[in-house]
Amino acid sequence: MDCYKILSLDPDAPVSRIHAQYRRLAVAEHPARGHTDPHAARKAFRDLGEAYDILRNSISRKVYDEFGYDGLTNRFNSLPDQPHGYRYHGDPMRTFEEHFGTSNPYAHIYEPFDAAHDYHYYQAIFRAREKAQLPPLIIGLDMTLEEIFHGNIREVEFSRNILLPTGDLVEQAVIKDVIIRPGCPDGTQFIFPQEGHQARNFISADAVVQIEQLPHDRFFRDGDDLRIEIEVDLLVALCGGDISLNSIDDTPVRIEEIGVIRPGSARMIPGMGMPRVDDASRRGNLYLDYKVVFPKDLDLVRREMIANALKERADKALVPTTLIGVSGYTRTPTLVAPKRRYQAAARAKTIQPIQEENPANSDQNNYDFITEDINVSQESLY
Structure with missing residues (x-):
């Protein structure tokens, strides 16, 4: 099923365009209108309703764009209100009424524009209008450089405001598991769509877990590379010597410097930095930034x-x-x-x-x- 083809839309069409296109096609394809093939018309009207139902929801549309219709209906791709995959309720007339506020495709023609008689008409306009979404709920996740190096599964707990059917707001505790891949960059975000705060007449906020890398006492991270300051005395700087240290994963590293070490110079050790997030078998480089200590x-x-x-x-x-x-x-x-x-x-x-x-x-x-x-x-x- 190609939802964008059914609605004659481009994949990057905005939500307002999706509403407008459904409004135009639903009136034209309504079964109450005269069709030469009623069976084909009912099927087209049902497909139109399902396609609109998928694309008007930001969560189901995102899953559909990434995995297609088969992936959306897969029981392993759970949605907030459908834990076993997307399922259309099967009633295109219900979808039509949710959008227009009436099942009559001629209501906008026969009903006069009078506030006393056009309740459903104005209700349909407000229903079709796109709601604003609350700002995202940002949850900071402090991680050491060693934790990011090795990767981890962290349990994140936060609280959000949920809207009860009575209209009251109450606080709810939420626990989420976040999979940290080795070498994740500082500031990486993990988004849980519409699992943040709720409010009346607004789309629920996204819950965003953001990695916040803690400062390290020895290493400084520069992308996939690591840097460390090494102090050498004037004798080693002029005559050379052995320099030993442990890398971020406690691997012993020994360097024999035989040349003159200039102040501010650096030595690169390939493959001793952070794992690359796209391929953990590859690593960045380790740089030794030399600081020559002169006698007082x-x-x-x-x-x-x-x-x-x-x-x-x-x-x-x-x-x-x-x-x-x-x-x-x-x-x-x-x-x-x-x-x-x-x-x-x-x-x-x-x-x-x-x-x-x-x-x-x-x-x-x-x-x-x-x-x-x-x-x-x-x-x-x-």
Whole structure:
């Protein structure tokens, strides 16, 4: 059964168009009108009523669009009021009266437009009008990164307002099972149509369970990838070393770094991130974000050792270690140096160039040292 073909509609037709199309076809196909083949007319009228009954309801229409007519009537596809699959009540005249408020297809012609006589006419208009739906009821579901990694079945309990036949609203407790697939993205929503709050003259709200991923103490999630900050000391950063950690599923990971680790650099470990939600056998990547921890202070001996170890060219002048830390030293020694003059500022983090004061002595460059404080940065050694 093709409901959209029976009503001459496109699959993406709005609800207002469904009402209008049924109103036009139902009057034309009504059995009370003259038809050359009454049996075919009754069958067409019944099919029209069933197609309209399916498409005017948002829940049955959604199931029909996804699984077709056979899937809609399958006993395993339960609806809120039909737990064993959709079943049409079989009375197209009842569907006609629910829409028009009368079984007479000529009522709109013979009955005068008078409020005293047109009760059913106006009632039909209000019945055909699409009701507004209440805003969705959002239920947050807190989950750890480990729970999302492995997947889980969670029992969610919430309360909603239901409308009694007397018109009173009462609170009802609801329990739903939510299947969390491994690697579900943060913010994933599970929708239970029209199982939220109820109110008079409104379509019941949808109940929406939304995953809210809790912050992790070690890992940061970036889609299917995971990132972790790894602190390394200056010795490992310059000379290399072993780095060990446990992944999100407690798998031991060991990395042997043999090169220089630059501050802010990262190491990628493929296939150690989060499972992909469409294929749990595949995983994202794990990134180690390196943070180089520098020593807070160095004595004079170690500074001289580092300065000599980092010396790249014999002609590159270094700060004389005998002058570092000598309080009150202001004399300007003459050194063999490049063609610019620098001031190694105490406590500074960068080298600051100084404009040449005596261009006549450009063949001989000087360095000025201010050594009133022992805390000279490593960069100022060059």
